[in-house]
Amino acid sequence: MIETLLAPLGYEFFVRALAAAALVGLVCAVVxxxxxxxxxxYMGDAISHAAFPGVVAAYLVSGPFYVGAAIAAVLTALAIxxxxxxxxxxxxxxxxxxxxxxxxxxxLMFSAIPTYVGDLFxxxxxxxxxxxxMDLVGLAVLGGIVLLIVAALWKQLLYATFDPxxxxxxxxxxxxxxxxxxxxxxxxxxxxxxxxxxxxxxAMLTTPAATAQLLTVRFGRLxxxxxxxxxxxxxxxxxxxxxxDVASGATxxxxxxxxxxxxxxxxxxxxxIARMRQVRTA
Amino acid sequence: xxxxxxxxxxxPHVHAHAxxxxxxxGLAPPPLGDxxxxxxxxxxxLTAAHLEHHAAVxxxxxxxxxxxxxxxxxxxxxxxxxxxxxxxxxxxGGKSTLLKVIGGLLAPWRGTVTVFGARPGVHAxxxxxxxxxxxxxxxxxxxxxxxxxxxxxxSLGPFRGLRAVDREAVGSALDVVGMADHARTQIGRLSGGQxxxxxxxxxxxxxxxxxxxxxxxxxxxxxxxxxxxxxxxxEAARGRTVVATTHDLAAAxxxxxxxxxxxxxxxxxxxxxxVLDEEVLARTYGGHLLVLGGNTVLLDDAHHHDDAPRGERxxxxxxxxxxx
Numbered sequence: 001m002i003e004t005l006l007a008p009l010g011y012e013f014f015v016r017a018l019a020a021a022a023l024v025g026l027v028c029a030v031v032x033x034x035x036x037x038x039x040x041x042y043m044g045d046a047i048s049h050a051a052f053p054g055v056v057a058a059y060l061v062s063g064p065f066y067v068g069a070a071i072a073a074v075l076t077a078l079a080i081x082x083x084x085x086x087x088x089x090x091x092x093x094x095x096x097x098x099x100x101x102x103x104x105x106x107x108l109m110f111s112a113i114p115t116y117v118g119d120l121f122x123x124x125x126x127x128x129x130x131x132x133x134m135d136l137v138g139l140a141v142l143g144g145i146v147l148l149i150v151a152a153l154w155k156q157l158l159y160a161t162f163d164p165x166x167x168x169x170x171x172x173x174x175x176x177x178x179x180x181x182x183x184x185x186x187x188x189x190x191x192x193x194x195x196x197x198x199x200x201x202x203a204m205l206t207t208p209a210a211t212a213q214l215l216t217v218r219f220g221r222l223x224x225x226x227x228x229x230x231x232x233x234x235x236x237x238x239x240x241x242x243x244x245d246v247a248s249g250a251t252x253x254x255x256x257x258x259x260x261x262x263x264x265x266x267x268x269x270x271x272x273i274a275r276m277r278q279v280r281t282a
Numbered sequence: 283x284x285x286x287x288x289x290x291x292x293x294p295h296v297h298a299h300a301x302x303x304x305x306x307x308g309l310a311p312p313p314l315g316d317x318x319x320x321x322x323x324x325x326x327x328l329t330a331a332h333l334e335h336h337a338a339v340x341x342x343x344x345x346x347x348x349x350x351x352x353x354x355x356x357x358x359x360x361x362x363x364x365x366x367x368x369x370x371x372x373x374x375g376g377k378s379t380l381l382k383v384i385g386g387l388l389a390p391w392r393g394t395v396t397v398f399g400a401r402p403g404v405h406a407x408x409x410x411x412x413x414x415x416x417x418x419x420x421x422x423x424x425x426x427x428x429x430x431x432x433x434x435x436x437s438l439g440p441f442r443g444l445r446a447v448d449r450e451a452v453g454s455a456l457d458v459v460g461m462a463d464h465a466r467t468q469i470g471r472l473s474g475g476q477x478x479x480x481x482x483x484x485x486x487x488x489x490x491x492x493x494x495x496x497x498x499x500x501x502x503x504x505x506x507x508x509x510x511x512x513x514x515x516x517e518a519a520r521g522r523t524v525v526a527t528t529h530d531l532a533a534a535x536x537x538x539x540x541x542x543x544x545x546x547x548x549x550x551x552x553x554x555x556x557v558l559d560e561e562v563l564a565r566t567y568g569g570h571l572l573v574l575g576g577n578t579v580l581l582d583d584a585h586h587h588d589d590a591p592r593g594e595r596x597x598x599x600x601x602x603x604x605x606x
Contacts, residue, residue: 169385171406
């Protein structure tokens with residue numbers, strides 16, 4: 001058993017993939033814990049799709065993908081926030097407009113490239129096994145910055161999430177924190193793109209945090225649990241995909257979803273089984 | 283705890299300022315028609331120095347609203363330090379908007395706001411704001427302790443966790459409101475009164491000089507109302523300023539020293555006996571006032587009620603306590 005698990009570690013590409021997947025699992029879970037409480041899950045989905053034209057543009061100029069993705073994602077995130085404050089439109093409407101518009105632009109640019117580019121398909125569905133050394137270093141730096149910001153401002157972010165009026169009146173700059181958080185989501189998505197792909201990254205952000213929320217009523221524990229679940233499912237999913245020879249990003253997301261459903265069914269607080277037992281003993 | 287030299291003890295004499303006194307544009311109606319005005323509304327000249335010295339909050343010609351909806355029009359008032367004041371008026375009359383303007387949460391369209399001698403936000407650490415219960419996500423994964431601890435967050439810098447002095451403040455605030463036993467309870471499992479207690483504890487933990495409380499005693503049991511008002515009275519006695527909105531006139535008359543009647547503009551501002559004044563009530567509530575054989579019965583329009591359970595109607599009688 002142990003030999004079987006250690007075997008793939010002989011391949012450098014697999015070790016790199018493991019490191020990338022664990023990093024993505026950790027950063028997504030930490031940021032996702034705030035995201036689900038702020039009701040920004042769809043925002044995550046929108047920003048990831050909006051990163052696509054940036055990835056294609058980076059490919060066209062042979063630059064690192066994460067720079068292009070970061071520019072496109074951060075700009076879109078801030079634009080959604082900015083328009084939401086000014087135009088009298090619901091934020092989900094603005095998300096709908098920019099999300100499809102930016103993704104459409106990316107597909108348009110993609111289709112204009114005359115030759116087949118498999119690399120870009122990797123960004124749609126994730127290709128963590130193909131991650132290079134330089135990419136991994138870049139992602140680790142970007143992920144580290146995100147974690148550092150959250151470590152510095154976790155209290156302020158929590159207060160502004162829970163009660164923006166109370167936080168604002170007592171001196172926290174809630175508007176700045178809102179924009180900062182959108183930028184954090186965008187950076188997190190950039191870190192995750194190569195591992196799980198544009199289409200599935202929203203699951204990395206929401207599912208571990210949502211699973212943790214079924215298990216605890218304190219935010220600190222929620223984030224810790226989400227991080228453990230994020231890292232665990234990323235590593236577990238990667239192994240599963242290796243042995244089953246299926247797509248890695250998709251496998252990680254499916255593992256997360258199965259865990260969520262299991263906790264929903266069996267969990268101590270919201271578990272359907274616990275509830276049925278209560279009904280029976282009542 | 284009142285070692286802050288900027289906040290003196292409350293003045294022995296009552297300073298009550300009528301709305302419209304600082305009215306720069308002359309657009310607001312006179313406070314109370316042309317009948318003989320009580321002393322509080324007669325108006326006397328306030329010099330800038332006087333305001334600077336006495337007032338925690340000064341509003342001058344404030345107009346404010348959301349999008350293109352005007353909620354406050356030409357509101358002027360000065361609230362002295364150490365005042366326990368209830369803001370009352372009909373739903374949609376601008377009570378909550380006024381609190382948001384003072385708290386720096388909503389920029390007024392016109393006019394100036396001064397809080398402790400500066401624009402709102404400059405002295406934000408000295409301000410604690412408590413939102414209406416309806417604006418809180420009670421499923422949020424935080425315990426009572428966590429919520430009260432948030433009162434300390436603005437004074438903590440980046441990377442800083444709670445210090446011993448912060449934990450002490452949180453613990454004693456929970457004690458004061460009688461919620462120490464529920465410190466580890468998730469907030470959604472509390473009763474309505476307990477929820478209000480916890481949020482007042484958060485404000486107390488911040489050790490502010492100005493409390494801005496949106497409906498702090500709405501829909502709570504009489505015991506909780508008594509307890510919370512006792513705490514607020516004690517805070518006011520220490521020189522802290524308490525501004526609370528309410529639509530409970532009985533509570534306003536019974537527990538507050540001053541009231542500010544608002545229906546988009548200031549209708550009256552003065553001692554809490556004003557809520558017994560039929561003309562003030564008539565002008566504040568307009569069409570929602572019924573006069574029945576000498577008893578003034580106030581019908582608060584439930585359809586515009588943003589915080590009452592569906593279908594609930596509120597009846598307030600001008601005799602404090604008579605509706606209980």
